[in-house]
Amino acid sequence: MIETLIDQIAATAALPLERAQTLPAAVYTDPDWHAFERDALLPKEWLSVAHVSQVPHAGDFLRLDVLGEPMLVVRGKDGVVRVLSRVCRHRGMDLMPAGHGYADAGNERTLLCPYHYWSYDLNGKLKGAPEMQKAEGFDRSEVCLHEHRSEIFEGFVFVTQDREAPPVAEKLAGLRDRFIGRWGLGDAEVVYEKHWESAFDWKLLVENFMEPYHHMGSHRDTLQPIMPAHGCWTEPEDPDWVACHLPLSKKLQEEADRNGRLAGFTPFPGLEPDDHKQWWVFLGHPTFLLFVGPNEVFWYRLLPTGPGTCSLLTTLLVSGEAKQAEDYAASFAADTKLIVDVHLEDVEALEGMQRGAASVGCAPGRLSHLEEPIHHFQRWLARAAERAMSGQGVTVGATG
Structure with missing residues (x-):
């Protein structure tokens, strides 16, 4: 077909x-x-997913799904706008699952997984992982949310899954x-x-x-x-x-x-x-x-x-x-x-x-x-x- x-x-x-x-x-x-x-x-x-004026301040985010991918457009404390995956690196939980009262836009100081309270900074790096001290070899500095390839063109945020x-x-x-x-x-x-x-x-x-x-x-x-x-x-x-x-x-x-x-x-x-x-x-x-x-x-x-x-x-x-x-x-x-x-x-x-x-x-x-x-x-x-x-x-x- x-x-x-x-x-x-x-x-x-x-x-x-x-x-x-x-x-x-x-x-x-x-x-x-x-x-x-x-x-x-x-x-x-x-694909164009946002305009920079929609996330003017550090911590401002947009929550959206793109072709089935759960994403966050978020401005970091460094002023950079990134497109991060909403999928927690612990058990794959959506950080802001659809249909459970999460806003489509807002401001957060930390990105928090509601399942086990793993937390990430605005760049996607893991900040906290409760009760992981007995997990041998676990190094939270090596854990980060996936970052989708994105670019800003004339103020618009674009994303693609094609690295080439x-x-x-x-x-x-x-x-x-x-x-x-x-x-x-x-x-x-x-x-x-x-x-x-x-x-x-x-x-x-x-x-x-x-x-x-x-x-x-x-x-x-x-x-x-x-x-x-x-x-x-x-x-x-x-x-x-x-x-x-x-x-x-x-x-x-x-x-x-x-x-x-x-x-x-x-x-x-x-x-x-x-x-x-x-x-x-x-x-x-x-x-x-x-x-x-x-x-x-x-x-x-x-x-x-x-x-x-x-x-x-x-x-x-x-x-x-x-x-x-x-x-x-x-x-x-x-x-x-x-x-x-x-x-x-x-x-x-x-x-x-x-x-x-x-x-x-x-x-x-x-x-x-x-x-x-x-x-x-x-x-x-x-x-x-x-x-x-x-x-x-x-x-x-x-x-x-």
């Missing part, structure tokens, strides 16, 4: 844009395909140098976040996020009047990222010309004049999703959780100057409402497509030129799947 799907994905990705069509439905529904992604494909990729993967800054250098570097997102701050447990496959969300064609349908009263679908266009294909231009309506562009900026949050400093006349959607393959405007940025933390499910955190980032402005509270209220309204509009479509993918009536459909980002994503998926199949050392199967 996996080999057949890879062949079908490759055939779909090989079509020219003028003949492009959707992927086979099984890539959104099949348990074996999900297991292949979880065990062989996605662990080789860089090129640095994320190398992979996304073009995206930084040509586009998002102007925003200085390493100095931005996450000022709002909302978590969604979602009943649709992660790839459906990526595809929906990137294409502006659905503005005229799902977002006819929200985004379509602001950034009409027919004016949008996509940058030439890059193997590691996608960039789509969303020009603002003529009325809003004229407003930007008159005032030098649009209403709302104070813009990010250092932008070019044309940056005030359009929005962007960016994808760093496979799941780094940014919806970027001149005065605010929406980042989606997307974590696959199962065949047809994913965990999503929608966030809003603004500049430090924006937080100090007199109109900050009004802009915050308006834009946090917008992000929820827009996402709920997307949920209707995403859940509908997930149900449709399981139907006997589902068949590949043709794509519009406005869905070119989906075509780019398909081509990345075909390459990634073929790499994973040729290099995997795991048994592929529906193991949960």
Whole structure:
């Protein structure tokens, strides 16, 4: 089944844009395909899991599961942000097991295992292990929580299980140098976040996020009047990222010309004049999703959780100057409402497509030129799947 799907994905990705069509439905529904992604494909990729502003102080942590791995994003006393395993080195206990009242974020001076009270410092080194004095040869200085490979790119924390993967800054250098570097997102701050447990496959969300064609349908009263679908266009294909231009309506562009900026949050400093006349959607393959405007940025933390499910955190980032402005509270209220309204509009479509993918009536459909980002994503998926199949050392199967 996996080999057949890879062949079908490759055939779909090989079509020219003028003949492009959707992927086979099984890539959104099949348990074996999900297991292949979880065990062989996605662990080789860089996944964005946090922004540094979410853990600003020593001891600040985020608790999350990534492809089944229990992780903590934590800032140490040395100021370094690390991604540590939550698995105790004693008996394998999750330090903060799901469903038992542990917070998804907080601040701790020590990481404490609730099972036998082994404790670790913020770097993951074992500090205390009660009643281990009779364990011959036991040396607590040799015990440390596993540290996942992580890197910070433009303020975002990325993690991978591939020790040989090129640095994320190398992979996304073009995206930084040509586009998002102007925003200085390493100095931005996450000022709002909302978590969604979602009943649709992660790839459906990526595809929906990137294409502006659905503005005229799902977002006819929200985004379509602001950034009409027919004016949008996509940058030439890059193997590691996608960039789509969303020009603002003529009325809003004229407003930007008159005032030098649009209403709302104070813009990010250092932008070019044309940056005030359009929005962007960016994808760093496979799941780094940014919806970027001149005065605010929406980042989606997307974590696959199962065949047809994913965990999503929608966030809003603004500049430090924006937080100090007199109109900050009004802009915050308006834009946090917008992000929820827009996402709920997307949920209707995403859940509908997930149900449709399981139907006997589902068949590949043709794509519009406005869905070119989906075509780019398909081509990345075909390459990634073929790499994973040729290099995997795991048994592929529906193991949960």
